[in-house]
Amino acid sequence: MRIRRAVLSTTIFVPQRHGLRHERRWRGRLKRRRAACENGGVSTDPRLPPDRLPSVEIEEWIPAAAKPIDCGPAPAFGRHFTPAMLLAEWRSGSGWGGARIVPREALRVDPAAVVFHYGQAVFEAFKAHRQPDGRLAIFRPWDHAARLVRSAERMAIPPVPPEYLVALIARFVAHQAKALPDLPGVPLYIRPVLIGTEAGLGIRASSEYLLFTLLSPVAPYFAGRETVGLRVLVMEDFVRASEGGTGAIKAAGNYGRSLLGLSRAKAIGCDQVIWLDARERAWVEEMEGMNILFVRDGALVTPPTGETILAGVTRDSLLAIARDEGMRVSEEPVRIDDVLAGIAGGRITEAFAAGTAAVIAPIAEILRGGESARLPSERPVATRLLAALTAVQSGRAPDPRGWRFPIAREAPALR
Numbered sequence: 001m002r003i004r005r006a007v008l009s010t011t012i013f014v015p016q017r018h019g020l021r022h023e024r025r026w027r028g029r030l031k032r033r034r035a036a037c038e039n040g041g042v043s044t045d046p047r048l049p050p051d052r053l054p055s056v057e058i059e060e061w062i063p064a065a066a067k068p069i070d071c072g073p074a075p076a077f078g079r080h081f082t083p084a085m086l087l088a089e090w091r092s093g094s095g096w097g098g099a100r101i102v103p104r105e106a107l108r109v110d111p112a113a114v115v116f117h118y119g120q121a122v123f124e125a126f127k128a129h130r131q132p133d134g135r136l137a138i139f140r141p142w143d144h145a146a147r148l149v150r151s152a153e154r155m156a157i158p159p160v161p162p163e164y165l166v167a168l169i170a171r172f173v174a175h176q177a178k179a180l181p182d183l184p185g186v187p188l189y190i191r192p193v194l195i196g197t198e199a200g201l202g203i204r205a206s207s208e209y210l211l212f213t214l215l216s217p218v219a220p221y222f223a224g225r226e227t228v229g230l231r232v233l234v235m236e237d238f239v240r241a242s243e244g245g246t247g248a249i250k251a252a253g254n255y256g257r258s259l260l261g262l263s264r265a266k267a268i269g270c271d272q273v274i275w276l277d278a279r280e281r282a283w284v285e286e287m288e289g290m291n292i293l294f295v296r297d298g299a300l301v302t303p304p305t306g307e308t309i310l311a312g313v314t315r316d317s318l319l320a321i322a323r324d325e326g327m328r329v330s331e332e333p334v335r336i337d338d339v340l341a342g343i344a345g346g347r348i349t350e351a352f353a354a355g356t357a358a359v360i361a362p363i364a365e366i367l368r369g370g371e372s373a374r375l376p377s378e379r380p381v382a383t384r385l386l387a388a389l390t391a392v393q394s395g396r397a398p399d400p401r402g403w404r405f406p407i408a409r410e411a412p413a414l415r
């Protein structure tokens with residue numbers, strides 16, 4: 001990201017609403033390119049390389065991270081955070097702006113805000129991985145930014161222009177890069193969230209929005225269960241998504257409505273659920289925060305994404321890698337009956353969850369009602385795909401599709 005830093009530190013009054021009083025304000029005054037980023041106007045996914053990102057204005061109210069945070073050798077998923085957060089706001093007439101990096105602390109949001117009453121909240125989840133030269137590279141940020149646009153539009157939230165989001169996050173990750181401990185298999189999880197903050201109890205789309213982004217060093221999602229293999233419950237009591245709904249986007253409400261199913265699965269010793277379609281409760285859709293893939297007769301098979309299944313970036317990456325390897329790949333509707341019969345009959349030899357958080361988590365057992373189907377403990381395809389994907393993510397393999405987005409080694413020194 002080409003930025004021109006001009007000024008530097010002065011002591012000023014920081015507004016109370018950010019929870020800070022008199023602070024040294026580290027302000028990077030950055031060159032602005034307004035055209036692409038103003039008024040919430042969303043250009044199509046531009047896929048700019050790092051050195052061609054628009055310069056955006058970000059105020060830095062906290063110095064760049066200087067040392068790794070202490071989170072032990074295998075930080076539990078989503079429990080540890082770097083010391084800063086990124087904020088920006090949307091205002092009618094001016095669009096997205098006011099980006100700033102501030103200390104991570106409780107947000108001040110009015111209890112009458114639309115997000116608390118009518119659930120206007122969407123988010124994204126992606127990762128920056130340590131590269132062999134010590135730098136970080138974000139994995140497929142343009143795809144995540146484009147999905148955040150789709151999520152926002154569906155929830156009547158003004159979308160964040162992808163080039164604005166990617167520029168902000170690239171800068172934020174650079175600013176916080178040194179907070180990531182140098183632990184193998186521990187990338188920086190990036191969680192931008194958009195919420196409607198206007199106060200008022202009338203049912204309507206908010207007229208004000210907040211973007212906040214957190215960074216969290218994370219070990220794999222299932223904390224070792226990936227090696228044993230997951231036990232998953234086919235959920236027949238509830239559905240996650242239906243046609244015309246929000247299953248294809250990352251709306252916070254999708255997760256809220258599925259928590260009871262997940263709790264029931266956990267209560268009987270399962271790690272996860274498999275969601276079925278809403279109409280017939282017969283077709284496999286996906287899991288809780290992950291897509292599902294099968295190996296059937298040596299081919300990689302997964303349900304097609306559509307209105308009820310999130311188009312996972314990991315899923316897409318694995319399909320591409322498998323095709324490159326010459327594997328047969330099929331995106332086709334998959335009946336749960338056929339899955340159970342296929343496992344029993346030996347046609348289905350592997351099943352696994354795929355997502356940013358879990359990466360690839362093999363499934364050992366699928367339960368439905370009183371039935372159980374156990375998968376072989378040999379998982380050659382999952383093992384191979386996991387190795388290939390993580391090699392691209394961590395810069396140990398070529399990146400022919402330009403999935404890696406390298407960021408500055410660290411925040412430029414402030415003078």
Ligand SMILES: Cc1ncc(COP(=O)(O)O)c(C=O)c1O
Pocket residue numbers: 125250286287288289290291310311312313314315354355356357
């Ligand atoms: C419902 C759902 N499905 C699938 C995924 C996997 O998507 P991705 O691979 O982009 O993380 C996620 C995670 O974002 C999810 O929440």
